[in-house]
Amino acid sequence: MTQALQDSEVAANHRQRLLEGMAHAVASRGYADTTIADIVREAAVSRRTFYEHFNTKADCLLALYEAASRSALAVLRGAIDPARDWQEQVEKAMAAYFGCLEQSPMLVRTLFVEILGLGAEGLAVRRRANEDVVAFMLQMINGGHGMRGIHRRRTPLSREMAMAVVGGINELVLQAIEDERVDRLQELTAPAIALLRAVTRDAG
The missing domain is CATH 1.10.357.10 (Tetracycline Repressor, domain 2)
Known part of the structure; x- marks a missing residue:
C-alpha cells in the first residue's frame, strides 16, 4: 500500500469518526449546545483534525x-x-x-x-x-x-x-x-x- 493511499484511508476514517461524533453529540445535547470540543471528544480525534475536514x-x-x-x-x-x-x-x-x-x-x-x-x-x-x-x-x-x-x-x-x-x-x-x-x-x-x-x- 502506498503512503498516499494510507493517508487517504486515514483521512476518510477521521472524517467518518467526526460525523459519528457529531451525531452522538447532537443526539445527547442538541445542535445548539454542541461544541467542537464535544464533537472531537466523541470522535476521539484532535481539534486540529476537525479543522482539516471542516471549517465550522x-x-x-x-x-x-x-x-x-x-x-x-x-x-x-x-x-x-x-x-x-x-x-x-x-x-x-x-x-x-x-x-x-x-x-x-x-x-x-x-x-x-x-x-x-x-x-x-x-x-x-x-x-x-x-x-x-x-x-x-x-x-x-x-x-x-x-x-x-x-x-x-x-x-x-x-x-x-x-x-x-x-x-x-x-x-x-x-x-x-x-x-x-x-x-x-x-x-x-x-x-x-x-x-x-x-x-x-x-x-x-
Whole structure:
C-alpha cells in the first residue's frame, strides 16, 4: 500500500469518526449546545483534525445531513424486492424508512428542524436530498424497475407530483416532531402509503 493511499484511508476514517461524533453529540445535547470540543471528544480525534475536514460546526452538520440522507435513500433502495408486489414493496420501504428515523429521535429533530436554521446552505443541502429521493421515485414508478404488479399509469408521474409526495412525508415527520412523537414515527407509515397511492393512481 502506498503512503498516499494510507493517508487517504486515514483521512476518510477521521472524517467518518467526526460525523459519528457529531451525531452522538447532537443526539445527547442538541445542535445548539454542541461544541467542537464535544464533537472531537466523541470522535476521539484532535481539534486540529476537525479543522482539516471542516471549517465550522455548521459545515460538519451539513456533511452529517448529506450522509444521513444517503443512508435513508439506501434504506429505500434496499427495500425494493422484485419478488414482491408493488403494494408490498411500498409498505416495506416506508416502514423501513420510518424505522430508520425512529432509531435516533434527537438526531431527527436536528436533521429536520435545525438544518433549516443554517440559511441558504441548509436549504440547498435539503433540496439536494429531496431531489435524490424524487429521482429514485421517478425511476421506480415510471420505469417500473423491480416493481412487480405496479399499476401502469396512462401518463408518467411528474417531477412536481413526486416532489409533492416527498414534501408531504417531510411535513408528516415535522408534525410528529412538534407533537413529541419522534419515537413513534412508524405510525406515519400508513398515511405516507396512502399519500403515495393517491398520487400514483391515474386520474383518467
